[in-house]
Amino acid sequence: MARLSDTQTAFGAVTKLAHWLTALTVFGMIGLGLYMADLPLGAAKLELYGLHKSIGVVVLVVTLARFGWRSRQPGPGALPSHVAWEHLLAKATHLALYACLIGLPLTGWIASSAAGFPVSVFGLFTLPNLVGPDPSLQKGAAAIHSWMAWAMMGLIGLHILGALKHHVVDKDETLRRMAPHGAKSASPFL
Ligand code: HEM
């Protein structure tokens, strides 16, 4: 049976599931965000905005839960074969990706609140407005949201290049140990 927790040498099923679900969702959210923003005002646009906001709130909750999970276990850490600059760059990229996973939903939530549109989550419940109606704050938050989404695309590109470099050039375990059925601990005790 798949191990749920991380160990010192491997990622567990919870970390892998959270990583790949988040990755797939974020790819979809970027596509949806760019598509919906260009639509003419109408029912389809409003419906897609609602969907985008609901899924974005789920990303925020999953990311916060991920922080809780990660704080209870150190994870496998960098492979000993990674040199210092690779380790630093990977850490900085992961941190910046986490900042986007929190910052995008928050700036979206602020923009919606400032526009006077409370955020409904799949029509099940409505989040409280973070700020009152404020057109200039709405503009600013939407601009930061858009800027952050483009920055995240660059970070994701860098992140994927790093993963592929380790897999194809270095031929190490970096990508395999995050893969759904990837590397398991070599130790029978972990
Ligand atoms: C939207 C897309 C993605 C996001 C937001 C994302 C985010 C992250 C974050 C935050 C971590 C650090 C986990 C931690 O140690 O706390 C991570 C690890 C990792 N990601 Fe992604 N990821 C994405 C897509 C991908 C893709 C497409 C690949 C493969 C091509 C990939 C491969 C990896 C690998 C191999 C690790 C483990 C790195 C290590 O061992 O230090 N990720 N990812």
Ligand code: HEM
């Ligand atoms: C990981 C989560 C999210 C990602 C990756 C994401 C991504 C995007 C992208 C790429 C755009 C298009 C930007 C542009 O046209 O330049 C966008 C627009 C937008 N997003 Fe998000 N978003 C996320 C979460 C949220 C959340 C949680 C909300 C609200 C609660 C939200 C509200 C909006 C709004 C209102 C717009 C349109 C802004 C405008 O019309 O200028 N987003 N988003």
